[in-house]
Amino acid sequence: MTLSLEPGQPMADDEFRNIRDSIYSHCGIYFDDDSKYLLEKRLARRLSALNLNNYREYYHFLKYDRNKDQEMMDIMDVLTTNETYFFRESFQLAAFTDEIIPELMSVKSGRGDRTLRIWSAGCSTGEEPYTIAMLLKDIPGLRGWKIEIIGTDISQRVLQHARRGVYTKASFRVTEDSYIKRFFYECDGGLKVTDDIREMVTISHLNLFDKTRMMMLGKMDLIFCRNVIIYFDLAAKKRVVEDFHRSLNDGGFLLLGHSESLMNVTTLFTLRHFKNDMIYQKPERAALGGGP
Amino acid sequence: MDNPEKVRNALKSPDEELRRSVIDSLRGQDLGDVCEFIFTAMGDDSWRVRKEAVNVFVAAGPSGDFITALLELLRDEDNAGLRNSAAEAVIMLGMQASRQLKALAGDTDPGVRKFALDMMGGIGNAEFVPVLLAALHDPDVNVSAAAAEHLGTIGDTGAVPELLAAIVTHEEVFFRFSALSALGKLGIPAPVPEEIKQLVGQEIFSKVIYDCLGSIGDHTAAPILLEGFLAGRKSARCAAVKAFNRILQRCAPPERRELSDSLRRLSGSEVVPAFIALLDVEGKDNALAEAVTNLLGVIGDARAAVPLLAPYLTERLSSLALNALAAIGPAGMDALRGFYPHADEKLCGAMCTLFGELGYQAGDGLIREALHDPSPLVRRAAVKAAGQRGLSDCIPEIIGLLGEADSEFRGAIISSLQILARKDSVPVRAVACRLADSEQPQHRRDSALLFATLSDGGYLSRLVKDEDPSVRQASVAAIGKLQISSLQGILQIALVDETPDVRMVAAEALGELGNAEAVAPLMLALRDDDSRVQCAALKSIARLAPEEVLKVVRTLLPTARGLLTITCLEVLASLGNDAALGLVETVLTNGDEELVKLALNILSRHDGERIVRNAERLLAHPYAGIRYDTAVALAALPGQKTRAALKAALKKEENNLVRDLMKRLVKGFA
Ligand SMILES: C[S@@+](CC[C@H](N)C(=O)[O-])C[C@H]1O[C@@H](n2cnc3c(N)ncnc32)[C@H](O)[C@@H]1O
Numbered sequence: 021m022t023l024s025l026e027p028g029q030p031m032a033d034d035e036f037r038n039i040r041d042s043i044y045s046h047c048g049i050y051f052d053d054d055s056k057y058l059l060e061k062r063l064a065r066r067l068s069a070l071n072l073n074n075y076r077e078y079y080h081f082l083k084y085d086r087n088k089d090q091e092m093m094d095i096m097d098v099l100t101t102n103e104t105y106f107f108r109e110s111f112q113l114a115a116f117t118d119e120i121i122p123e124l125m126s127v128k129s130g131r132g133d134r135t136l137r138i139w140s141a142g143c144s145t146g147e148e149p150y151t152i153a154m155l156l157k158d159i160p161g162l163r164g165w166k167i168e169i170i171g172t173d174i175s176q177r178v179l180q181h182a183r184r185g186v187y188t189k190a191s192f193r194v195t196e197d198s199y200i201k202r203f204f205y206e207c208d209g210g211l212k213v214t215d216d217i218r219e220m221v222t223i224s225h226l227n228l229f230d231k232t233r234m235m236m237l238g239k240m241d242l243i244f245c246r247n248v249i250i251y252f253d254l255a256a257k258k259r260v261v262e263d264f265h266r267s268l269n270d271g272g273f274l275l276l277g278h279s280e281s282l283m284n285v286t287t288l289f290t291l292r293h294f295k296n297d298m299i300y301q302k303p304e305r306a307a308l309g310g311g312p
Numbered sequence: 313m314d315n316p317e318k319v320r321n322a323l324k325s326p327d328e329e330l331r332r333s334v335i336d337s338l339r340g341q342d343l344g345d346v347c348e349f350i351f352t353a354m355g356d357d358s359w360r361v362r363k364e365a366v367n368v369f370v371a372a373g374p375s376g377d378f379i380t381a382l383l384e385l386l387r388d389e390d391n392a393g394l395r396n397s398a399a400e401a402v403i404m405l406g407m408q409a410s411r412q413l414k415a416l417a418g419d420t421d422p423g424v425r426k427f428a429l430d431m432m433g434g435i436g437n438a439e440f441v442p443v444l445l446a447a448l449h450d451p452d453v454n455v456s457a458a459a460a461e462h463l464g465t466i467g468d469t470g471a472v473p474e475l476l477a478a479i480v481t482h483e484e485v486f487f488r489f490s491a492l493s494a495l496g497k498l499g500i501p502a503p504v505p506e507e508i509k510q511l512v513g514q515e516i517f518s519k520v521i522y523d524c525l526g527s528i529g530d531h532t533a534a535p536i537l538l539e540g541f542l543a544g545r546k547s548a549r550c551a552a553v554k555a556f557n558r559i560l561q562r563c564a565p566p567e568r569r570e571l572s573d574s575l576r577r578l579s580g581s582e583v584v585p586a587f588i589a590l591l592d593v594e595g596k597d598n599a600l601a602e603a604v605t606n607l608l609g610v611i612g613d614a615r616a617a618v619p620l621l622a623p624y625l626t627e628r629l630s631s632l633a634l635n636a637l638a639a640i641g642p643a644g645m646d647a648l649r650g651f652y653p654h655a656d657e658k659l660c661g662a663m664c665t666l667f668g669e670l671g672y673q674a675g676d677g678l679i680r681e682a683l684h685d686p687s688p689l690v691r692r693a694a695v696k697a698a699g700q701r702g703l704s705d706c707i708p709e710i711i712g713l714l715g716e717a718d719s720e721f722r723g724a725i726i727s728s729l730q731i732l733a734r735k736d737s738v739p740v741r742a743v744a745c746r747l748a749d750s751e752q753p754q755h756r757r758d759s760a761l762l763f764a765t766l767s768d769g770g771y772l773s774r775l776v777k778d779e780d781p782s783v784r785q786a787s788v789a790a791i792g793k794l795q796i797s798s799l800q801g802i803l804q805i806a807l808v809d810e811t812p813d814v815r816m817v818a819a820e821a822l823g824e825l826g827n828a829e830a831v832a833p834l835m836l837a838l839r840d841d842d843s844r845v846q847c848a849a850l851k852s853i854a855r856l857a858p859e860e861v862l863k864v865v866r867t868l869l870p871t872a873r874g875l876l877t878i879t880c881l882e883v884l885a886s887l888g889n890d891a892a893l894g895l896v897e898t899v900l901t902n903g904d905e906e907l908v909k910l911a912l913n914i915l916s917r918h919d920g921e922r923i924v925r926n927a928e929r930l931l932a933h934p935y936a937g938i939r940y941d942t943a944v945a946l947a948a949l950p951g952q953k954t955r956a957a958l959k960a961a962l963k964k965e966e967n968n969l970v971r972d973l974m975k976r977l978v979k980g981f982a
Contacts, residue, residue: 089841093810168801176810183779219774222802225810233808236836238801 029067031060035075039063042082046092047174048229048249048256049099062098066091097177101251104144106151106187106195109246109278115296116242117155120273124241125161127271135166139240139267141228142248143171146182146221147191150213152244153220154203170237172226182223185213228260239269246277257285265289265302274300319349328358335364343372351385354401355394362397370404379409383416386427399427403434410439417443422452429455433462441468448478456482457490464494472498472528476507485516492520496527503532512536518548526555531567533559534574541583550590550600557603560610572610579613587611588619593626605629609636617644618651625662638670645672652678660685661693668697676701683709692724699728704735711743719754726758730765741766753780764790769799776802781811788814792821800825804833812842819845823852831857838868847879854883862891869895877907885914897922905935912938916945924954931961940970947977 031039036056044050051059063078070091072078082088107113124136136156140149149171156162156169173179188210192200204211226233228248243264249257264274265288274289276282282289282300289300322334335353338346353365374382385398402409409431416428429447432440444466447459460478463471472495479491488511495508504525511517522540525533533555540552560571578584591604605623608616609632620637623629637644648663655663664682667675675697682694683706691713698706707729714725733740740762747759748771756775760783763771769791776787776799788806791799803825806818819837822830830852837849850868854861865880872880881899884892896918899911912930915922923930923945930942943961946954955978962974 170805172808179810180779183777215774218777222777222805224805224808226808232836232839236804236807236833238804238833 029060029064029074031056031063031075035079036060038079039075039082042079042092043095043099044253044256046229047096047227048252048260050251050253050256059099063095065098066095093174093176096175100175100178102144102175102178104147104247105191105193106147107199108148108151108194110194112246112275112278112297112299113151113155115294115299116152116275117159118296119294120242120299121156121159122161124271124273125165128241134164135168136162137168137238137240137242138170139237139243140169140171141226141243141245141264143173143178143182143223143244144175145178145187145191146171146185146223147187148244148246149182149221149223150185150203150217153217154199156220157203157217167220169221171221171223172237174225174227176225179223179225185218186210187213228263229256231263234263234267237267240267240272241269242273242275243268244275246275247280248277250277250280254285261286262288268302270302271304272302274302276300316345316349319346323349323352323356328361331356331358332361332364335361335368339368339371343369343374343378347378347381351381351394354385354397355388355391357393359393362393366397366401366404369401374405376412379405379412383409383412386416386424387421389423395427399431399434402431406435407437407439410435410437414440414443417447422450422455425450425452426455426458429458429462433458433465436466438466438468441466441471445471445474448474449481453482453484453487457484457487460487460491460494462494464497467498469498472502476505479507480510488517489520492517492524496520496524498528502528502530504529504536509536515544515548518543518545519551522548522551522555526551526558529555529559531559531563531571534571538574538578541578542586546590549586550597553587553590553607554599554603557599557606560607575607575610576612578611584608584611584613584615588616591619591622593622593629598628601626601629602632605632605636609633609639612640614640614643614647616640617647620644621648621659621662624666625658634666634669637666642672642674645670645675649675649678657685657687657689660687661689664690664693664697668693668700671701673701676703679703680706680709683713688718688721692721695721695724695728699731702732702735704732707732707736707739711739714743714747722754722758726761729762733762733765737766741768744768744771748775753778753783756780756783757786760786760790763787764794767794769794769796772796773799773802776806781809781814784809785811785814785817788821789817792817792824795825797825797827800827800830804830807833807837807845812840812845815840815842815845816848819848819852823848823855826856828856831860835864838864843873843875846876850876850879850883854886858887862887862895865892865895869898874904877902877904878910881907881910881914885918888918890919893919893922897926900926900930905937908933908935908938909941912941912945916948920945920949924949924951924957927954927957931957932964936967936970939965939967940973943970943974943977947980 036059040051040059063075067075067078070078070081072081082091085091128134128136138152140152143149149169152169156167171182173182186208192211200211203214203217205214226237228234245264249260252260261282265286268274288302290303292299292301319334319338323331325331331353335350338349350365350369353361354369356362356365369382382398382401386395388394402413413428413431417425419425419428425447429444432444441463444459444463448456450456450459456478460475463475475491475495479488482488492508508521508524511521518540522537525537537552537556540548543549543552560568563571587604587608590600591608593601595601601623605620608620617637617640620633624633624637645667648666652660652663660682664679666672667679679694679697679701680703682690683698685691685694695710695713698710710725710728710732714722717725729740729743744759744762744766747755747762750756756778757780760772760775763775772787772790775783776791778784778787784806788803791803800822803818803821807815809815809818815837819834822834834849834853834856838846840846840849850864853864861883865883868876869880877899881896884896893915896911896914899907902908902911912923923942927942927946931939933939933942939961943958946958958974958978962971962978965971965974
């Protein structure tokens with residue numbers, strides 16, 4: 021006798037649209053019509069785990085079940101693409117360390133403020149915020165500053181990984197040996213980030229579509245949100261970017277992924293040309309010419 | 313009634329249910345037409361039929377003549393069921409029957425007189441006291457004893473002197489018995505009356521006298537009761553012990569000292585073993601076990617120490633036994649130490665705990681040894697005791713036990729180390745660091761607890777980022793308790809943690825930190841989807857910005873539900889001002905019964921006028937529980953208006969329980 025695997029349930033078009041819209045309104049991730057197969061494949065396992073017969077029932081579950089919120093949280097783990105690695109996008113990081121941080125330091129210390137708050141929004145498994153911490157460690161002028169790096173993500177699974185801070189080869193594809201030697205040690209068959217770096221970073225949970233939670237994080241000097249809003253449609257992008265604008269201090273910076281831009285999204289930011297990269301900045305209030 | 317003949321026949325039917333239902337069908341008919349049948353049914357063989365008849369009769373609201381006729385039934389000597397039914401109906405009619413009852417108390421038939429008195433006791437109204445007092449001198453002993461008994465039931469303390477006098481004049485044992493027990497019920501402590509002293513020594517009365525003294529005696533009863541400790545009959549001994557304990561409990565301090573001194577003089581005497589013999593923690597007589605435990609402590613004889621281990625291991629008696637052992641002092645502990653080698657593991661564990669709890673220095677060596685005991689139970693007790701005794705030299709051994717400990721044992725080890733860290737922080741810090749690096753989350757959580765004791769904000773700020781939520785939770789809580797304000801930022805971020813428990817303690821901790829800057833993020837946390845987080849945030853806001861919290865509650869209250877509303881109400885109650893109570897008043901219209909009850913409770917403590925204002929609606933509330941609570945609250949308030957409201961509500965009330973309460977309350981007003 022051969023073991024026959026039941027063929028997956030096909031997803032009808034209206035089911036697809038309903039489920040897609042629920043996901044969209046939860047987190048802004050938008051599956052266009054071509055992604056139906058993708059969604060079907062990723063959710064098939066949830067169907068059998070919940071003992072549901074078809075995607076209509078699954079849609080009803082998402083909409084009405086007592087555990088709907090938890091389910092939505094859980095499927096974020098399978099729906100999001102969490103690909104990331106240390107020192108991703110070196111041009112931008114060079115602009116960050118060589119130009120943006122020195123500028124922020126001089127502006128802020130001029131006001132007698134020696135704190136720096138950096139947010140890695142959509143940090144996935146944590147490589148990005150730890151990279152930021154390692155880079156800042158090497159900026160001598162920052163000694164004595166109070167630095168807070170906050171990494172957040174919607175997927176709970178990646179947060180666990182980020183907090184643990186143990187990584188394998190794929191995360192180190194562009195990492196220089198000297199960094200590995202200084203900031204990692206062997207642990208559990210992988211490399212673990214040293215305590216002094218982990219201490220600089222706080223990992224927490226956040227759906228970028230949750231305005232309230234976003235406001236709770238407080239004001240930032242700089243936001244990294246790289247390779248996250250590419251999954252959003254225009255309206256969602258607008259909404260999130262406007263919330264970023266609110267979260268930033270005047271003169272603060274927003275760093276997007278290299279293939280992302282705010283063109284057609286918002287004019288709230290000005291695009292600054294640095295030697296190494298072009299970066300969005302929230303204008304200083306004075307520069308807005310608000311008048312008396 | 314269409315056909316009396318039919319009813320008469322039906323009442324003869326062998327079918328119990330038929331007889332019952334025919335009586336039931338007479339409900340609401342003219343009593344004159346149907347009384348005959350009802351009275352017949354009151355003497356029916358079946359209890360259910362009799363009951364139905366009594367109910368139908370009482371429900372008919374009988375007038376004086378019918379009551380007189382009812383009372384005549386009491387004369388039927390052949391049918392006990394009938395007599396009892398009649399008596400039951402009279403009791404249900406209550407004071408409506410008082411005139412006829414009083415008349416009956418002078419009947420020529422002693423059986424009827426006794427019945428009349430019994431019914432007076434059943435009704436329990438003080439109006440009958442004069443009749444009962446007179447009946448104390450009835451020539452029939454059954455009648456006079458019943459009079460004494462019911463004076464006790466009615467509870468008018470004015471009857472005490474006459475009861476005492478009657479004890480002297482009546483020599484019948486049976487009467488004296490009833491009178492003594494009535495005196496016991498009336499119970500206002502006073503010097504032992506001469507009348508009672510005269511009876512002491514007559515063995516037959518000893519138990520009832522001791523019981524009585526337990527109720528009415530003051531410290532002057534001590535000599536009698538001390539003698540009773542060695543009474544011949546066990547029941548009398550027990551009664552004396554319980555009585556002594558009761559008197560001791562209610563005495564004023566100077567008299568209590570006097571009593572205690574008299575007890576202490578028993579130390580070393582043969583009374584102590586007799587006392588110990590009465591100690592039965594598994595027996596049914598709780599009061600006895602409590603009394604013996606307590607008195608053994610007062611006597612302070614070291615021989616009691618080992619026997620007191622049994623109550624110490626019994627939850628209900630444990631704290632009493634601990635006090636007793638503490639009162640016995642070091643000599644008792646020495647006795648325990650001598651007994652230790654012969655004890656089983658349960659007792660050994662108990663002794664270690666006691667040595668720690670009572671700070672028994674000479675037990676330290678034993679505690680040290682017990683850390684190596686083969687029994688985990690003993691080791692755990694020893695760990696705790698070592699902490700309480702501050703045996704910092706034991707820290708390495710205690711740490712050594714961590715490896716094999718289960719979660720409960722580990723809890724004991726950690727709390728012990730928390731105490732010992734104050735004496736010697738170095739080894740505790742070392743183990744905390746080791747635990748912080750452990751793979752096991754529960755170990756890291758333990759380390760957070762230790763770092764909290766060590767006030768080590770640095771380590772806590774690292775643990776607050778742990779991958780395991782329980783570790784984050786413990787660290788966040790510790791940061792709040794230690795009030796490390798430099799970590800406020802971390803706490804604020806913890807407000808968006810994915811685990812609600814962490815968010816909740818973060819909201820609490822921000823309140824503990826006491827920095828008003830946290831109010832803004834806490835306001836946002838009020839929108840959390842977990843109600844416990846919302847509640848914690850609200851409480852913290854109340855701490856940090858009491859002047860603003862009223863505004864916050866005002867906006868929350870209209871949409872809040874369940875737990876959050878309860879917290880809102882608690883906050884409002886703590887504010888207690890007019891504006892706050894105005895908001896509490898709005899909750900009286902809430903659809904959730906529990907919330908209305910809570911609001912009622914708060915208003916009855918702070919501003920009853922608001923209940924009066926809402927009385928009409930509340931007394932017509934669909935939930936009986938609310939009507940009940942409203943009635944209670946109203947009764948506690950002064951004024952005619954509340955009374956009128958209650959009376960009006962009583963007319964419409966359909967729930968038996970609530971109606972009974974309202975009746976009692978309205979009567980209480982009278
Ligand atoms: C491709 S990863 C990017 C990681 C990192 N920023 C980088 O550039 O290397 C995208 C992350 O965005 C997260 N994400 C997607 N939608 C989100 C939302 N609505 N709120 C927060 N995070 C979201 C995903 O869970 C995923 O971990």
